[in-house]
Structures are given as C-alpha cells and as structure tokens.
Amino acid sequence: MPLTTEEIILDHGFPGTHRAVTVHRFGPARTDAAPRPKAYIQAALHADEIPGLLVAQHLLARLKAADAEGRVRGDIILVPYANPIGLSQAVLGTAIGRFALSSGVNFNRDFPDLAAPVADQVLGRLGPDAAANVALVRRAALAAIAAWETATEADSLRKILMGLAIDADLVLDLHCDSEALIHAYTGTESWPDATDVMADLGCRAVFLALESGGNPFDEACSGLWWRLRNRLTAGLSGGVPPLPAACLAATIELRGRRDVDDALAGTDADALVRVLTRRGLLAGDAGEQPVPACQATPLAGVDRVRAPVAGVVLYTVALGDTVTVGQTVAEVVDPVTGIRHPARARAPGIVWARAEQRYTAAGAIITSIAGDRPLAEEGSGLLTAR
C-alpha cells in the first residue's frame, strides 16, 4: 500500500462545493527527511487527455506490488488525476479539460516562475558544495510556493501541484495530443540526461526548449534551475557557485485522445517502472536501455501546418511518415466550391501529430512535423493554444 494516500482540498471553490486532488506517496518508512531521489508523476492536468488517467492506475498497481516486495527506494508521488476542475467541465456533452471554462485560461500555463523569490532567499548563501546548494534552493522553492497567496481555484490547484513537485529530481506530466505518436517536451538543459526516459517510453519525437512561452508545469519545475542560475550569474562578478539543473521535468504525450486501452496503458506503466528503476527509485533490474527511437529536435523547429481554408480535411500523410519541404500533408476540401486546397510542409521531418477533427477552420493547425531547424523564436509561444 502507499505510505500515505491524501486528499488535498482546493481553495476558492464555490459555496457548498469542494474539489480535491488525491495524492499517493510511496517510499521507505521514515522518521527523518524524505529519501532521495524523489519522483513526481501526475496525469491529465489537461483533464480531457484521458490516456494518462488509465496509465496512472496501471502504474499505481505496479507501485503497490513493488512496495509489497519492499522494492521502493526513493520518494515517489503519484497524482492520478491532476485537475478536478477540468474533470467536471463539459459543454453540451463534450468534455472541456484543457481550458478553464470560467476564464478561458489553459490549465497548463501560468505556473509561477520562482526564480526571483528563490534568488532573493539564496543570494549570498550558496557555497562550493553543489549538493548543499541544491538542498538550499529546494527549501527556498518550497517556501516560495507556500507563501503564494492565490485568489482563484485554478491557481490553488497550481499551488498544490507545484508544492508537491518543485523539489523532485524527476517530474513527469502525462498528457496526450489529438492524434499522435508518443512524444515528449523537455528542457534543453535536461538533454541528454533525459535520454533514458524517452528511450524507455519509446518516444518517437522529443522537443527541447528553454522557454516554451506561457510557463507550463514541467518548465516551471525544471526551468527554475537555469533561470535562477542566469539571475545569480548576472549579479556576480567573480566565480559562480555550482548549481546543477537538479530537476528533470518532462511533459509526456501519450499518443492521441482515443489511444485509451489496457494494453497501451500497461506498456506505458511498464516503461515508467523501468524509468523509476533505472533512476534508483525502485530496486530491481531495468534491463538494458533501449536505443532511442528518435533524435531530440528543437521545439522551435516544429512545423505547425495550418489549414489554408475552412473545410473537410483529407490527410495525405500518416503519423510516422517522413515528409519533405513542400510536400502536401493534407487537402482541405472547400464544401462550397469543391476545390481541394493543399496544405504543405515547411520543414522536413516526421509527422508526429494530426488534428482528430476532419472539419477545420481556416488557419487552424492540422498537422505537426518535427523539423530539426528553428522556424520560430524561443519564448515566442512555441506551444499551441495558450
């Protein structure tokens, strides 16, 4: 059984209602500080991205089994549904889990950037010992989160999730795309450290950025470390105390919305167990690390192919196809004239996502290609749907 299973209530709910997140924590029984390493895994922060909800249940069963066998070595937190607000949203029978209906805000944006408050706390207190510096920064980050005075239920949720994850060594945020291959987003500084994670999961595309724009959850956790270092470096004239990027965080996109079945979820949960084993959180043999299924590419290199007109989408490429510049990836049929308008690739690379809907608005993204050269500026809103 988990060491603890806890319900944390969100603040700022409506009268007569409350929402909660369930938090399972595994680790060796302890009386002093929590063990290391620490891993934090959450599912469905975008609440209508269902594969992670099922993977979390498969993972939970595997963690319980590992715990019963006494194989848990580190501190493992599993949040099986990260967004009770989104899970309750629907419009005319369609689940709406990506944006808060009350505000239009994307649930995976606007996490706090803690670099400034943490810098204020640690300035002048960092020394030559990297491990001591990491511990100091983690305490300061937890204190900064605890001091955050939220005003909305969605920010209360962000505060709870960040409070659980910000001091972790490994943070995995389970999402999915519309129709997609399994892929992931992580920090440029987390590469190649994250290679084993992506290889174990079999990711077919991995996107790197330091600033995606909008401060999603994974970047709020990992980006603290490089933003803080930049901030401290700017204020120092002499030598800079050692401060490694001590949190590997990644958004894992578990294929498309409809890729929900026990076989896939079991495969993904097995992969996560291998990751936790390889990284010392579980005792056992993770086996040989698989050969990565792809090279990492810059998030700024993603070609988001947009529909030239509104109409019916007919794809001319499949997920996993490799395309060349100028290749038609879809035709959009104008239902008034019957004219077929080609949508073409701007970058060469693998097709890793397509829009599930077969009717599109003009200008909407219908296909995504993993180009290996930047098409956009870092920090310029590299993620879709702010």
Ligand SMILES: [Zn+2]
């Ligand atoms: Zn998502």
